Amino acid sequence: MKAVVVYESLWGNTAKIAQAIAEGLGAGTLALSTAQATPEALAGVDLIVAGAPVIAFNLTSDATRPSPQSLPSTAPKPDLSHPMMRTWLESLPAGSGRSAAFETRVRGPFGHSVKTISAALEAAGYATMAPPASFIVTGKYGILRDGEVDRAREWGAALARALP
Ligand SMILES: Cc1cc2nc3c(=O)[nH]c(=O)nc-3n(C[C@H](O)[C@H](O)[C@H](O)COP(=O)(O)O)c2cc1C
Numbered sequence: 001m002k003a004v005v006v007y008e009s010l011w012g013n014t015a016k017i018a019q020a021i022a023e024g025l026g027a028g029t030l031a032l033s034t035a036q037a038t039p040e041a042l043a044g045v046d047l048i049v050a051g052a053p054v055i056a057f058n059l060t061s062d063a064t065r066p067s068p069q070s071l072p073s074t075a076p077k078p079d080l081s082h083p084m085m086r087t088w089l090e091s092l093p094a095g096s097g098r099s100a101a102f103e104t105r106v107r108g109p110f111g112h113s114v115k116t117i118s119a120a121l122e123a124a125g126y127a128t129m130a131p132p133a134s135f136i137v138t139g140k141y142g143i144l145r146d147g148e149v150d151r152a153r154e155w156g157a158a159l160a161r162a163l164p
Pocket residue numbers: 008009010011012013014015052053054055056057058066104105106107110111137139140141142
């Protein structure tokens with residue numbers, strides 16, 4: 001069984017959660033940025049777990065992806081080295097397998113990215129195998145709330161147990 005965790009992360013919170021989910025899924029599971037998750041890296045994959053931050057109530061888009069120009073000069077610099085999750089999903093080759101989605105966000109009713117991720121994975125042929133998961137940060141740029149990394153590792157382990 002080949003599982004891959006794919007993430008977009010501007011300030012590192014989603015990357016940390018992705019790494020913990022991969023650990024929970026088991027030895028050999030890689031957490032890959034959207035730049036690293038090439039069609040070659042995904043060849044033969046049975047499970048794609050994909051996650052991204054909630055920015056402006058949804059996945060980032062050309063209109064909402066933060067940049068040093070759009071942020072206050074005091075803001076930590078976003079990592080723009082890898083494509084938006086939205087772009088990665090649009091170019092995901094059709095396949096077959098299972099999927100699950102996760103997001104990082106602040107606490108409150110400020111939108112989701114998991115709905116867009118799940119719908120795109122389904123459309124590409126990866127059936128949703130579990131309800132999506134949200135992991136919470138305590139400030140606009142993070143840090144992750146206490147316990148969220150452990151919860152992510154446990155979520156990954158629960159996904160592994162649910163596989164046939
Ligand atoms: C410009 C900006 C807009 C944000 N918009 C939202 C939002 O609409 N809803 C939300 O729940 N969190 C929002 N957040 C919080 C991010 O989702 C949170 O910091 C996330 O963990 C960032 O993930 P990353 O470190 O992997 O990039 C926003 C943060 C920033 C900096």
